[in-house]
Amino acid sequence: MTEPIFSADEAADVDIDFRSLPKVSLHDHLDGGLRPATIVELAAEVGHELPSTDPEALGRWFRESADSGSLVRYLETFDHTVAVMQTREGLFRVAKEFVEDLADDGVVYGEVRWAPEQHLARGLTLDEAVEAVQAGLDAGVEEVAAGGRPVQVGQLVTAMRHADRGQEIAELALRHRDRGVVGFDIAGAEDGFPPSRFKDAFTYLAEHQFPVTIHAGEAAGVDSIVDALVNGRALRLGHGVRIAEDIQVDFDAGAGDQQEPGQEQSSLAMVTLGRVASWVRVRGIPLECSPSSILQTGAIAPFGEGIGSHPFDLLYQTGFKVTINVDNRLMGGVTLSDEYELLVDTFDYDLDDLLEITLNAAEAAFLPLEEREALVEYITEGFQARES
Structure with a gap:
């Protein structure tokens, strides 16, 4: 189908305290959000050698390594x-600080994803690892609530795509569904390890009405997204930005006087959606977009260079359910507030745009309907208070 997309008449004039806005975080990896100082202290306790034992230098090493252009690094x-x-104490501390950092950034609802199967080297069982993280999350929520900052956090239990533990991890997630785990994910090398590898696990989760989000449309293209939707039964797409490869933009369409019936004249371009893109948009399948991370991993390459070439605005302007996320705060050196500001600076968004995008995330949260509605109301009131 064909839809018009319009260019902004002028840059938005905004003065926003981004950190104070109530935000929703749907795509945030636990092992990508540690504080450098915590890494230094925990490494000393377990005898792990680091590139640097100075927290500032170590944080810089993480950011430079992520920006190096080398996937290996x-x-x-x-x-x-x-x-x-790899220990209960380590997982507890990291999870607790994770919640504190979310609250400091104005996040009122967050889903933290991580792969328990990667945290068994020192003798923890899968269930013990999940319980340790949940204890840390609960402690963090309790501490920030005592300071007058309400926040709600759920776990997304993740299976690694290159491993063969999908069914086992799916059963793990279900065992903890009423004890903090709100959804299931697969992560790791997307290209070459499609969701169909875990087809039976996804069927099992669907039979038990348990929600799934899948990394798709980042390192691989539209076929990966189709696999996530068909075999993975994904309710959300982790990143998903390469759905833009199924969108055709005609920059000359707005220049002529002739229009097809039902089309509107555009000052910028005419956008035609392919079947997959149309399916994702019409059904409102949320996209967990992480602007800075996509630049680091190179997923933006098919569209150009730099944040100005990011397909986020194209997707937003054409009605996709885009959301804003950080992916890995440590490696990216960014907060969710930073990502909001980046998009405002790049695409001239105003407070109404940010509210719409934030409500996309709230409505996509893996929460019961009544809790989602309450979250939407809380966020709307929070934004309105900042307009007055």
């Missing part, structure tokens, strides 16, 4: 974070 960063998350 990027993945090396997780070797160090996962290494210090």
